[in-house]
Amino acid sequence: MERLFADFPAAWTAGDAQAFGALFTDDSDYVSYDGTIARGRRTHQHNHDKLFRGVLASADGARRPPPPHPPAQPRQALPRRPGQR
Template sequence: MTVEEIITGLERAWNAGDGAAWGARFAEDADFVDVVGRIQRGRKVIAEEHQKIFDTIYRGSLLEIRRLDVRPIGEGALLVHTTSKLRVPGGPRKGEWAAIQTKVVRDGEIMAFHNTGLTGLAEFAHRDADLAAREPLEWKG
């Protein structure tokens, strides 16, 4: 599978609420770090955990994924960055959510996937305008 086919397949699987199809894009021994920092190990676990959220908090949600960049990192592996917008129609996560993802792809499968929710620095810094205006390396206090 190409990177574009992987991205399109992930988007289709999410929008269909199909955990097995989502998991099919991952290597058997893949690692997935979800947006709350939990590590899911293995295609089977990744598929099962996604089916749980498709059936509950993200029921009926729509995901759009856009490729940012792709670059080789050796031994046939690619480093892929994507952004996403998730629209959730109801429930505790109702609304629109943005995220950025880092993936390692080899032989047409995702080996590693890290999902990070996007938020403004002011919100992250608990509305501390001074802290939010600083660059991360200046956050020592």
């Protein structure tokens, strides 16, 4: 987890969608600020590539700071709904 907490802001700050995507598993979920759910490493990489090249980029190359901690959590730590596998 310590490495994740270091690698997450580094990938974000560098605008490196490939490194950012590598922090997720193929069966991971990413919930955006607006509640949109993205599933899977490739989707996270693709979505963040668009963000890093778009709304998160600026003329001087700076990026918005990363969230205070990664949204990824071990699957065991997530609450499960009745009937959810």
